[in-house]
Amino acid sequence: MMLTKFVTKPVFGLVVLGSGLLLPALEPSKVSGPPKDAWPMTIGDYSGRRFSPLSKINDSNVNSLSLAWVYRTNSGSGFASSIKATPVLVDGILYFSVPDKVWAVDARTGHEVWQFSWTSTGGIHIGSRGVAISGNSLYFETPDCHLVALNTKDGKERWRSSICDLDQMYFGSAAPLVINNHVIAGVSGDDLDAPGYIESHDPETGKLQWRWYAHPQPGEPEAKTWPNTEAMLHGGGMTWGAYAYDSELNLLYFGTGNPQPVIAGKGREGDNLYTESIIALNPDTGKLAWYFQVSPHDTHDWDGVEAPVLIDGEIDGKPRKLLAQASRNGYFFVLDRTNGKNIVTKTFAKANWAKGLDAKGQPIPNPAKMPQIDGVLVSPNQAGAANWPPPSFSPLTGLFYVNATDAYSVYYIYDNDIKPEGWGGNDHGGWSQSALRAIDYKTGQIKWSHTWEGTGGPRSGVLSTAGNLVFAADSSSNFVALDAQKGQPLWHTNLGTGMSNAPMTYELDGTQYLVVAAGDTLFGFAMLAK
Amino acid sequence: MGKGRSREQWTAVVNAMVARGAKATDAELVQIAEYLTAKLGPNSGTEAPATRAGRGSASAPVAGRGPGPLGAGAANSHVVDDAGAERGKAVYTAECITCHGLNGRGGNETLPAEQRGPDLVRSVLVLHDRYGNEIGPFLAKNHPLRSGRKGSSLTQEQVGDLAHFLHQTVYYTLRSGPMLKVQNILTGDPKAGAAYFNGDGKCSTCHSPSGDLAGVGKKYDAPTLQTKFLFPRSVGFGRAGARTAAAKPVTVTVTLADGSVAEGVLDRLDDFNVSLRDAQGQYKSFKITPQVKVVKHDPYAMHVTLLDQYTDKNIHDIVAYLESLK
Numbered sequence: 099m100m101l102t103k104f105v106t107k108p109v110f111g112l113v114v115l116g117s118g119l120l121l122p123a124l125e126p127s128k129v130s131g132p133p134k135d136a137w138p139m140t141i142g143d144y145s146g147r148r149f150s151p152l153s154k155i156n157d158s159n160v161n162s163l164s165l166a167w168v169y170r171t172n173s174g175s176g177f178a179s180s181i182k183a184t185p186v187l188v189d190g191i192l193y194f195s196v197p198d199k200v201w202a203v204d205a206r207t208g209h210e211v212w213q214f215s216w217t218s219t220g221g222i223h224i225g226s227r228g229v230a231i232s233g234n235s236l237y238f239e240t241p242d243c244h245l246v247a248l249n250t251k252d253g254k255e256r257w258r259s260s261i262c263d264l265d266q267m268y269f270g271s272a273a274p275l276v277i278n279n280h281v282i283a284g285v286s287g288d289d290l291d292a293p294g295y296i297e298s299h300d301p302e303t304g305k306l307q308w309r310w311y312a313h314p315q316p317g318e319p320e321a322k323t324w325p326n327t328e329a330m331l332h333g334g335g336m337t338w339g340a341y342a343y344d345s346e347l348n349l350l351y352f353g354t355g356n357p358q359p360v361i362a363g364k365g366r367e368g369d370n371l372y373t374e375s376i377i378a379l380n381p382d383t384g385k386l387a388w389y390f391q392v393s394p395h396d397t398h399d400w401d402g403v404e405a406p407v408l409i410d411g412e413i414d415g416k417p418r419k420l421l422a423q424a425s426r427n428g429y430f431f432v433l434d435r436t437n438g439k440n441i442v443t444k445t446f447a448k449a450n451w452a453k454g455l456d457a458k459g460q461p462i463p464n465p466a467k468m469p470q471i472d473g474v475l476v477s478p479n480q481a482g483a484a485n486w487p488p489p490s491f492s493p494l495t496g497l498f499y500v501n502a503t504d505a506y507s508v509y510y511i512y513d514n515d516i517k518p519e520g521w522g523g524n525d526h527g528g529w530s531q532s533a534l535r536a537i538d539y540k541t542g543q544i545k546w547s548h549t550w551e552g553t554g555g556p557r558s559g560v561l562s563t564a565g566n567l568v569f570a571a572d573s574s575s576n577f578v579a580l581d582a583q584k585g586q587p588l589w590h591t592n593l594g595t596g597m598s599n600a601p602m603t604y605e606l607d608g609t610q611y612l613v614v615a616a617g618d619t620l621f622g623f624a625m626l627a628k
Numbered sequence: 629m630g631k632g633r634s635r636e637q638w639t640a641v642v643n644a645m646v647a648r649g650a651k652a653t654d655a656e657l658v659q660i661a662e663y664l665t666a667k668l669g670p671n672s673g674t675e676a677p678a679t680r681a682g683r684g685s686a687s688a689p690v691a692g693r694g695p696g697p698l699g700a701g702a703a704n705s706h707v708v709d710d711a712g713a714e715r716g717k718a719v720y721t722a723e724c725i726t727c728h729g730l731n732g733r734g735g736n737e738t739l740p741a742e743q744r745g746p747d748l749v750r751s752v753l754v755l756h757d758r759y760g761n762e763i764g765p766f767l768a769k770n771h772p773l774r775s776g777r778k779g780s781s782l783t784q785e786q787v788g789d790l791a792h793f794l795h796q797t798v799y800y801t802l803r804s805g806p807m808l809k810v811q812n813i814l815t816g817d818p819k820a821g822a823a824y825f826n827g828d829g830k831c832s833t834c835h836s837p838s839g840d841l842a843g844v845g846k847k848y849d850a851p852t853l854q855t856k857f858l859f860p861r862s863v864g865f866g867r868a869g870a871r872t873a874a875a876k877p878v879t880v881t882v883t884l885a886d887g888s889v890a891e892g893v894l895d896r897l898d899d900f901n902v903s904l905r906d907a908q909g910q911y912k913s914f915k916i917t918p919q920v921k922v923v924k925h926d927p928y929a930m931h932v933t934l935l936d937q938y939t940d941k942n943i944h945d946i947v948a949y950l951e952s953l954k
Contacts, residue, residue, distance in 0.1 A: 218703070219702060219703050219704070220699075220701055220702040220703035220704070220705070221700075221701075221702075222699060222700050242702075242703075263752075263755075264701055264702035264705075265701060265702055265705070265752075265755040265756050266752065266755055267700045267701050267802075269700070287700070289700045289701075289802045289803060290749070290750070290755075290798070290801065290802070291749075291750055292750075328734075328747065328750075332747075332750050360803075448936075466940065470940075471811045471812070471813065471815075472811075472812070472813040472814075472815040472816075472944055473810075473813055473851075473854055473940075473943070473944075474940050475858065475935065475938060475940060475943060477935075506858075506859075506935045507859075508854065508855070508858065510810055510811075510813075511811070512807075512808040512809055512810060512811065513807070513808060514811065515731065515733070517733045517734070519733060519747075519749055519750070519801045520801035520802055520803060520805070521802075521803040521808065522808070523808075524803065524808070526810070526851075526855060526862075526865070527855040527858060527859040527862035527863075527864075528859055528862060529858075529859050529861075529862075529932055529935060550898070551897045551898055551899070552896070552897060552898065572898055572899065573898070574896055574897075574898040576898055576899075576900065578899070587899045587900070590898075590899070590900055
């Protein structure tokens with residue numbers, strides 16, 4: 099069945115929250131940065147900064163970094179075997195996933211502890227962006243629309259819960275996030291015109307606690323951003339990106355995906371809320387606190403799901419709770435995360451599609467740059483100026499690091515029907531060039547930009563550390579460490595294939611490790627020389 | 629992956645890979661697109677029936693990005709029989725089209741409310757249906773038909789055919805649908821295109837309508853011309869696009885600390901190393917140090933610069949001009 103109401107009350111016979119039988123859950127207030135010997139969630143900590151306070155590996159000794167171990171999953175080739183997940187580290191064990199598979203690997207040696215395989219009943223196997231751990235349970239999504247809980251000890255299944263309908267072309271790919279007594283899980287899929295939503299499940303039983311739809315309810319003021327209810331209820335806005343959480347405000351943050359139909363927007367005139375928006379929800383109720391739309395009425399498939407990064411910064415000399423996103427549409431946004439009010443909107447890559455900014459700081463789409471029958475030259479291209487690979491923010495440098503792509507392609511309308519459906523067009527051809535860019539969060543100014551030679555862009559995430567280092571990938575399969583302040587490369591190693599996730603780091607027994615994935619292989623680096 | 633995609637669709641896939649950094653010569657890219665079309669194209673089933681996709685239909689396979697049988701939708705999704713769909717279309721036209729529209733996307737807004745049928749492509753009941761098992765019982769509940777008869781009067785075969793037709797319509801809506809093709813793009817003014825070619829665009833610095841571009845409008849269709857002059861390293865549309873000339877390679881000059889020079893076709897360049905193939909076909913690679921000077925020469929550098937300068941009108945005018953060179 100399809101829920102069309104804002105679900106804030108228990109449905110489907112939900113259990114009452116706060117059962118005393120639960121295993122000890124992750125306490126948000128205790129996670130202000132990844133602890134030395136852990137990387138407790140795929141995003142590092144709830145801020146999503148992917149910054150590590152470790153500095154044993156630093157700008158003066160990174161050239162002595164050596165390979166400590168390699169773990170090859172041998173899980174095939176292509177999308178389905180590519181490790182996009184940043185591993186989670188708990189009690190000396192790394193946990194990560196690819197579609198339908200999960201592994202537990204010794205963080206000191208790279209030896210396999212267990213692996214789990216899921217028998218699939220379908221869905222697009224484009225990627226699995228990670229697992230979540232709380233107590234003795236591990237949570238992940240499968241392409242065939244399940245949220246699954248495993249026992250961290252032996253990888254045995256504890257429960258499974260359906261999160262979407264394969265027949266409507268939904269699938270699962272996101273990394274869940276555990277917040278107190280909630281497992282937050284989003285959905286993917288934009289082949290047909292279905293509504294996006296995000297859910298919360300009980301960590302113990304898997305039962306649905308609430309579901310929030312990425313569209314207003316009929317009659318609400320935001321419903322006027324759609325021409326009619328039918329378009330609104332089939333308007334997309336999937337929730338497949340990274341999530342973040344502020345425990346003081348008790349707000350869950352995430353971005354929503356492209357509206358439907360994707361390219362041919364004729365049948366959905368208006369801004370199309372809440373697609374391509376940064377959303378703040380109360381994780382206990384699923385109630386909307388605020389929204390900010392990064393791409394009103396998008397027609398270029400520029401999902402606004404890029405990782406929200408929580409920055410405790412300073413604007414005009416005053417401490418502020420901020421949220422930053424380098425969006426697929428080429429714009430960098432800084433918002434006040436207490437209320438969603440805009441502070442900075444500035445391009446961080448080529449973007450020729452907007453006429454300017456509105457009073458709220460949202461780009462105004464230029465109708466002339468929406469897809470046309472005879473084609474229109476647009477930057478960025480469909481893959482975007484940034485995409486799901488997460489950026490990093492260093493509180494030490496005050497810089498937001500993102501692998502950015504300058505790109506052009508031509509967008510065409512293929513289906514000129516009065517009511518197009520599905521995609522109805524696409525982009526074709528293209529040129530692109532990528533660079534690692536360091537952005538000053540206070541102004542959106544690019545402090546430095548390091549161009550990656552070669553065509554095309556690395557689609558890799560970023561890690562920054564207190565060792566004045568930024569780790570990222572170039573276009574030639576190199577894993578590169580750069581000076582975080584100045585941007586020049588200090589160290590590299592060629593992984594043989596392009597880096598496919600965002601790196602992470604931890605310290606065990608006095609040794610700092612650095613872990614990164616390329617294709618089906620996980621590499622562990624460390625300072626091994628005595 | 630993506631079994632059953634047409635040449636146009638595989639070309640689009642290859643182009644997307646190039647835009648994201650895949651490195652190959654034009655000839656290789658064309659070869660890849662041709663290979664994929666031959667092995668995984670719409671007619672590939674006749675060559676290798678044993679590996680034919682079990683989802684969608686021969687004419688509209690379900691878009692797949694996963695391996696083997698795993699793509700969009702359920703592994704046990706409805707497999708369309710194209711002949712059944714053709715018969716189902718006749719049933720639809722006779723009994724359903726007035727209320728549900730020409731293409732199943734719902735009744736026209738000019739219809740009275742009671743005659744405005746819902747969108748069947750977006751219908752969860754249709755999407756959940758397999759071979760009429762949901763559609764049949766639904767119609768049997770006194771659903772009115774255009775002929776005035778009741779839904780229950782349809783035979784089981786007619787319901788099955790209708791299900792094939794509706795599922796085919798759904799598959800045609802997916803991004804890999806065979807109906808999704810570039811339309812007429814020849815909207816520009818050839819005279820204005822010639823003026824831009826010889827004027828602001830400075831195209832005539834390197835190209836000539838009586839030299840390298842003689843007859844180019846005969847060789848390539850308009851969408852291919854548009855793709856190739858904007859992005860010379862991208863593959864055009866369709867067969868004509870696949871036949872375009874190979875892109876010229878980037879060359880590189882490497883001057884070493886001792887003053888010696890190596891030149892050739894660039895193989896790979898990053899912050900740390902450069903490799904090339906010289907005029908004799910010899911592969912060479914060098915470590916980049918502050919004393920080593922590397923200069924790239926991209927024959928299409930001007931095409932990249934122009935991307936920041938063209939208006940969309942310039943682009944369509946140039947296509948019209950190139951198309952006129954017959």
